[in-house]
Amino acid sequence: MTAVESARALRDVTPASPEVEAPPPEVKPEAPKPSKRRSIPSIAPRRRTVDKARYEALTAGRKALLCVDAVTVSFDGFKALDNLTLVLDEGELRCIIGPNGAGKTTLQDVITGKTKPDSGCVFMVGDHTDLTQLDEHEIAQRGICRKFQRPTVFQGHTVFENLELALPGSKGVFASLFARLSRAERERIERTLELIGLTEHAHTRAGLLSHGQKQWLEIGMLLAQEPRVLLVDEPVAGMTHKEMERTAELLNALAGERTVVVVEHDMEFVRSIARTVTVLHEGRVLAEGSMDAVQNDPKVIEVYLGES
Amino acid sequence: MTEAAVSKSERESSPTEATASSEATEAQASREVKAPAASRLEPVLSRRGYAIFGALALFSMAIVPILNAAVPADSALHLPDYLVTLFGKFFCYAIVAIAMDLLWGYTGILSLGHGVFFALGGYAMGMYLLRAIGDAGVYRSNLPDFMVFLDWKELPWFWKPMDDFFVACIAVLVVPGMLAYLFGFFAFRSRIRGVYFSIITQALTFALMLLFFRNETGFGGNNGLTDFKHIYGYSLHERSTKLGLYVLSAAGMFVTFLICRFVTTSKAGRVLRAIRDAENRIMFSGYNPTSYKLFVFTLSAVLCGIAGALYVPQVGIINPSEMQPSNSIEMAIWVAVGGRGSLIGAPLGAFAVNGAKSWFTVALPELWLYVLGALFIGVTLFFPKGIWGVLSRSGR
Numbered sequence: 001m002t003a004v005e006s007a008r009a010l011r012d013v014t015p016a017s018p019e020v021e022a023p024p025p026e027v028k029p030e031a032p033k034p035s036k037r038r039s040i041p042s043i044a045p046r047r048r049t050v051d052k053a054r055y056e057a058l059t060a061g062r063k064a065l066l067c068v069d070a071v072t073v074s075f076d077g078f079k080a081l082d083n084l085t086l087v088l089d090e091g092e093l094r095c096i097i098g099p100n101g102a103g104k105t106t107l108q109d110v111i112t113g114k115t116k117p118d119s120g121c122v123f124m125v126g127d128h129t130d131l132t133q134l135d136e137h138e139i140a141q142r143g144i145c146r147k148f149q150r151p152t153v154f155q156g157h158t159v160f161e162n163l164e165l166a167l168p169g170s171k172g173v174f175a176s177l178f179a180r181l182s183r184a185e186r187e188r189i190e191r192t193l194e195l196i197g198l199t200e201h202a203h204t205r206a207g208l209l210s211h212g213q214k215q216w217l218e219i220g221m222l223l224a225q226e227p228r229v230l231l232v233d234e235p236v237a238g239m240t241h242k243e244m245e246r247t248a249e250l251l252n253a254l255a256g257e258r259t260v261v262v263v264e265h266d267m268e269f270v271r272s273i274a275r276t277v278t279v280l281h282e283g284r285v286l287a288e289g290s291m292d293a294v295q296n297d298p299k300v301i302e303v304y305l306g307e308s
Numbered sequence: 309m310t311e312a313a314v315s316k317s318e319r320e321s322s323p324t325e326a327t328a329s330s331e332a333t334e335a336q337a338s339r340e341v342k343a344p345a346a347s348r349l350e351p352v353l354s355r356r357g358y359a360i361f362g363a364l365a366l367f368s369m370a371i372v373p374i375l376n377a378a379v380p381a382d383s384a385l386h387l388p389d390y391l392v393t394l395f396g397k398f399f400c401y402a403i404v405a406i407a408m409d410l411l412w413g414y415t416g417i418l419s420l421g422h423g424v425f426f427a428l429g430g431y432a433m434g435m436y437l438l439r440a441i442g443d444a445g446v447y448r449s450n451l452p453d454f455m456v457f458l459d460w461k462e463l464p465w466f467w468k469p470m471d472d473f474f475v476a477c478i479a480v481l482v483v484p485g486m487l488a489y490l491f492g493f494f495a496f497r498s499r500i501r502g503v504y505f506s507i508i509t510q511a512l513t514f515a516l517m518l519l520f521f522r523n524e525t526g527f528g529g530n531n532g533l534t535d536f537k538h539i540y541g542y543s544l545h546e547r548s549t550k551l552g553l554y555v556l557s558a559a560g561m562f563v564t565f566l567i568c569r570f571v572t573t574s575k576a577g578r579v580l581r582a583i584r585d586a587e588n589r590i591m592f593s594g595y596n597p598t599s600y601k602l603f604v605f606t607l608s609a610v611l612c613g614i615a616g617a618l619y620v621p622q623v624g625i626i627n628p629s630e631m632q633p634s635n636s637i638e639m640a641i642w643v644a645v646g647g648r649g650s651l652i653g654a655p656l657g658a659f660a661v662n663g664a665k666s667w668f669t670v671a672l673p674e675l676w677l678y679v680l681g682a683l684f685i686g687v688t689l690f691f692p693k694g695i696w697g698v699l700s701r702s703g704r
Contacts, residue, residue, distance in 0.1 A: 145592065157581065157585075164349065164575070171595045173603045177571065225594070
């Protein structure tokens with residue numbers, strides 16, 4: 001099955017499982033309050049909400065989904081992100097490129113909650129919560145998923161169990177103590193297994209899979225999670241040309257239903273998938289636009305393309 | 309049910325991959341069977357598991373008491389009283405070992421301070437037992453002997469409710485649970501992991517030991533609490549009471565096993581193992597590792613508290629030396645020797661190590677610590693999966 005077929009298959013299967021499907025964002029834009037899900041209270045500071053005026057200004061006139069607003073992160077005086085503002089639209093495929101130290105990884109860390117910025121905020125459209133105030137798992141529950149550069153799966157679990165853990169649903173301690181796997185969920189796992197070509201390996205421990213199979217399993221886990229935003233870090237690192245093509249097809253097919261952000265080093269690959277490219281440099285957005293426009297931008301040529 | 313069979317074979321073969329292919333075919337067979345509307349992915353125990361479990365429980369809770377009480381003392385099958393009490397102690401240790409395994413083997417959190425929860429449960433029960441003496445103590449006073457000795461005129465406030473057996477039982481659960489919850493809350497929230505966590509739990513048990521050594525703390529200082537006479541109206545010197553405590557300890561272990569097994573075979577159990585293997589991924593999958601760790605840490609502390617409470621009336625004393633850092637380390641050794649991550653190895657390890665300890669400390673007392681050290685190193689080097697790892701491999 002090629003990547004495009006896989007993605008199409010996914011599109012086909014998604015509506016077939018209404019029980020497990022998250023409500024579409026248009027109908028119910030507010031994500032459930034995290035405090036209700038937490039079985040054990042935390043003494044985290046009170047949730048900050050986003051400034052209304054900024055929210056309107058950033059999202060006006062476009063189908064925005066995720067906004068990074070004036071984020072600054074510094075490590076020991078070095079500004080990894082410097083007042084960075086970035087708006088991602090619903091269903092777009094965005095490539096983020098930039099030389100080493102431009103802040104690409106830090107940006108992903110901020111969005112997924114791994115790094116707390118010094119100032120600025122991140123929010124999703126339809127929800128005024130400042131995501132930088134949330135923990136990683138809460139951000140993940142709001143539909144922002146992350147694919148690590150190296151495949152990260154649960155090695156000691158079977159492939160089936162890996163996918164089971166990824167399914168959306170209640171993720172509190174007591175909910176999972178008494179969790180039962182519904183038929184719809186079971187079927188969903190089986191379809192995902194088919195999609196990633198691991199049906200025969202459903203009950204194999206994930207640690208025994210090959211490198212490529214693990215990559216696909218992780219992608220399957222992310223898809224099972226039903227993300228709204230998918231952050232993909234250097235997806236083609238260490239891939240053959242053939243695998244690269246297949247990944248490009250897959251990413252292209254995935255965009256449209258969900259926002260896909262690809263952070264990549266490989267310019268050839270970016271050219272093959274990109275519709276919109278954001279160039280980061282020294283923690284700021286240097287240029288944004290189509291690949292051609294960006295490539296012809298003199299500032300970009302000077303700092304990035306000129307170097308290589 | 310085929311589902312059950314698959315999950316069972318999956319669990320049992322997890323140490324080796326020899327049966328992977330047969331698993332796969334079985335799994336395929338199970339997929340063809342129409343799946344029930346909603347089900348647990350793994351049964352708590354397979355049918356065979358329940359049979360073995362039942363047989364062991366019957367043996368320890370019925371046959372052993374019969375061998376002790378009903379078989380005449382001159383018969384070869386007679387089990388002397390001291391052995392019953394010894395096994396009762398071992399069952400208490402086994403509860404601790406299972407609780408440790410849940411935390412260490414499944415979640416990857418090595419606590420080297422579980423002695424403190426054991427001792428706190430023991431102290432809660434000890435306080436009740438001491439109050440149950442009434443005015444039959446050495447000084448014929450209504451106050452516990454150590455308070456008379458220290459010239460205290462009144463019972464401290466935290467001693468007052470402990471006159472009641474049921475209050476004491478609640479304290480057995482709540483005191484270790486609360487300490488674990490608070491300690492775990494701050495430790496896990498600060499994302500303290502691995503060896504750092506082990507070290508601060510050592511510090512915890514050491515600090516509490518020093519606290520309990522002080523007379524002013526109000527728990528009898530370094531003598532601790534002892535000279536107990538009755539529990540819930542029954543004399544502790546009666547054979548029937550001893551037998552009853554033994555049966556309770558055994559029952560405690562079997563129930564503990566079932567509780568922990570319920571946790572590990574649930575989805576929460578799979579999350580716990582996922583935290584052990586790839587905490588980042590589970591976090592980005594939307595699970596909060598902190599609350600899972602806090603849950604399992606608190607649960608295992610409560611189980612240790614129960615073990616301590618069953619232990620104290622059988623040995624007749626509780627003092628701060630139970631909180632020695634080395635005691636907590638020894639608990640980890642039971643689990644390592646028995647084999648981590650099976651819930652079966654841990655109690656085996658507790659029995660094996662403590663059995664060896666009982667024998668050595670009588671026969672060759674000066675050698676015991678060397679043997680313990682050698683045992684730990686030897687097992688780690690040659691049998692990383694412990695006794696259960698060896699048994700389950702040779703059983704196949």
